[in-house]
Amino acid sequence: MSQDADTSPAEAPELEESNLDEAHRLRHEFVESVLERLDAADDEGVRELVEQLHPADIADLFEQVDRERRGPLAAAVRDLLDGEVLSEMNDFVREGLVDELDNVQVADLASNLDTDDAVAIIEDMEAEDQREVLRALDPDDRAAIEEALAYPEETAGRVMQRELVSVYENMMVGDVIDFLRDSQDMTMEFWEIFVVDARHHPVGTCALSWILRTPRNFAIADVMKREQMLIPVDMDQEEVALRFQKYGLISAAVVDSDGRLVGMITVDDIVDIIAEEAGEDILRLSGAGEGDINEPVKDAYRSRVRWLVANLGTALVASFIISLFGAAIEEMVALAVLMPIVASIGGNAGTQTMAVAVRALAINELTRSNTWRTIRHELAVAIFNGATIAVLIGIGAALVFGNPMLGGVIAAAMLINIVIAGLAGVFVPVTLERMGQDPAVASSVFVTMITDSIGFLAFLGLAVASGLVG
Structure with missing residues (x-):
């Protein structure tokens, strides 16, 4: 081509x-x-x-x-x-x-x-x-x-280019230059040459600038760079993008199961993949499916409605917890006024931590080696955030409703919910990833259920336990 x-x-x-x-x-x-x-x-x-x-x-x-x-x-x-x-x-x-x-x-x-x-x-x-x-x-x-x-979709084999330039390691620089000039079927745009052995296994790479600046009587094997990144043909494209990003690659050879050179991937393709994968993760977190404004209405409906149905199911769990404290809510209307605040702040805190964890998993920053360090880090952040918000809401509720006990109850509930939200925001994505599931797809549903349920349970439960209501 x-x-x-x-x-x-x-x-x-x-x-x-x-x-x-x-x-x-x-x-x-x-x-x-x-x-x-x-x-x-x-x-x-x-x-x-x-x-x-x-x-x-x-x-x-x-x-x-x-x-x-x-x-x-x-x-x-x-x-x-x-x-x-x-x-x-x-x-x-x-x-x-x-x-x-x-x-x-x-x-x-x-x-x-x-x-x-x-x-x-x-x-x-x-x-x-x-x-x-x-x-x-x-x-x-x-x-x-x-x-x-x-090849499967979203693998190196599907996105690689077959149009590349390869030469044998026993050629001289002059032979390579003559080959590049005389070949009629060669791709018109390239900046790197792949050097292969007799079995067509890649053994090195050589930039065009090196060839142009080297005397003709030098062996190409003496000019080439032997260290190179080889991409298996069945590697997921997201992992390929991470390799390019980590090692600052411009291009990389793609090899089959026998180690033979079958194609190459260039950085211009990787830019598209990075943008595509990043967009997919954000849309999956929100349950928006493809999330494309050009997507047919029926397809958009099918991809989004199932997550709304799932959210409906998790919302029923929170509603059931509220129903257990119906008498307490009737006795003190202020509880009904303050409940949405506890759930909302907890949900936002969980979403913040979950977004950080999902991104870290996607770019291989969060691994088995540093999982517990990450959990301790997010727990510390959650404690500080929870304490700050708890003091603010506690003082505010005490002043507005003229009830210091109510202020203390909502402050304690807020602290508990934000800490739990921070833990859930890490544990849920990590658990899904360990189970072989995409953490960007289902994390938000579970984290929302946890923060809503714990928020209502902590707030209403503490109100009853403290004697604020009968």
């Missing part, structure tokens, strides 16, 4: 200042101008405006217009709608557009992309359409994409 050099950011056409705002987003006025010409069936006018844009901005344009207008817009700028534009698009928008293109067009677009970008376009198509697209591709391109599709 080849990548069109004309679409690289360095060669992007100069944009009129009126097209983009200071944050490099398409201006509302520009989008409206495109839509006005589109509604007037002025396809040539639409094309004149859109052809000024970089492929990433064309993708943004499609994401900003209504679903009903994306088809006509695609028809108006069909010759500009190349593979790079599709690879930059939001997944839901791209799927809708691909459905409107015939399979030969999709195959033509895919053939001009790196394998990882081509896979991103083809992988979500219906099985029959996918087979037709693959049949329309050149044999080499088809084999590369089929191999990528055979």
Whole structure:
């Protein structure tokens, strides 16, 4: 596969200042101008405006217009709608557009992309359409994409590029330079060469700058860097991103189960993965599913409603605890007034600790080696936070209701709930992670249930135990 050099950011056409705002987003006025010409069936006018844009901005344009207008817009700028534009698009928008293109067009677009970008376009198509697209591709391109599709989603094998440059370790620098000049099928963009042995196992890497500055009669094995990070083909993409982040990698070789070089991953792909994984974790914490504004309403409903149902179940637990103290609440209305404060503050404290723990687990900062140190740290923070909030709410309640005993009860309940919230915010994600579950998915439901239940139980229970109410 080849990548069109004309679409690289360095060669992007100069944009009129009126097209983009200071944050490099398409201006509302520009989008409206495109839509006005589109509604007037002025396809040539639409094309004149859109052809000024970089492929990433064309993708943004499609994401900003209504679903009903994306088809006509695609028809108006069909010759500009190349593979790079599709690879930059939001997944839901791209799927809708691909459905409107015939399979030969999709195959033509895919053939001009790196394998990882081509896979991103083809992988979500219906099985029959996918087979037709693959049949329309050149044999080499088809084999590369089929191999990528055979790997599980979100693994190194699915996101790696097959387009790389490798040379044998017994070659001289002069031979390598001649090879780079004479090869016609080589990828056009690369900055690192992988050195392999006779079994095609990677043994080192060599930057282009080193080759250019080394005499021709030196062996490439004497120039290369032998230490390198090898990525197993079945490694999860999030773990790959952590390796890049930890070791400051620009690119890394991907090897199969036999240790043979099969591809590479570059930092530009990792940037997308980091953004995607970070967004997924935040959305999972809130139970918002894909959380994409372009997601179909039915899909968004299905992904979100199940967590609302789960929250309903946990809320019933807290309601049951309240019902046990119904007589006490009837006797002192102030208890009903103050209960939401205890639950709300405890819930916020638990959410803070849970967010810290989930992030630490995601980036491998929280491990088995430092779990107890982390728990002690968060417990100390919770005690200080709890004491501060307890003093404030205790004094406030005593003054407002003229009842020092009530102030002491809510202060003690607040301290207990915030400390429990801090412990739950760590224990719940860590326990889920130890059980092989994603802590970002279910942690919030359990932490909320714990903080609400403990908050009500501590507050109402202390009110009864202290003799504040009968």
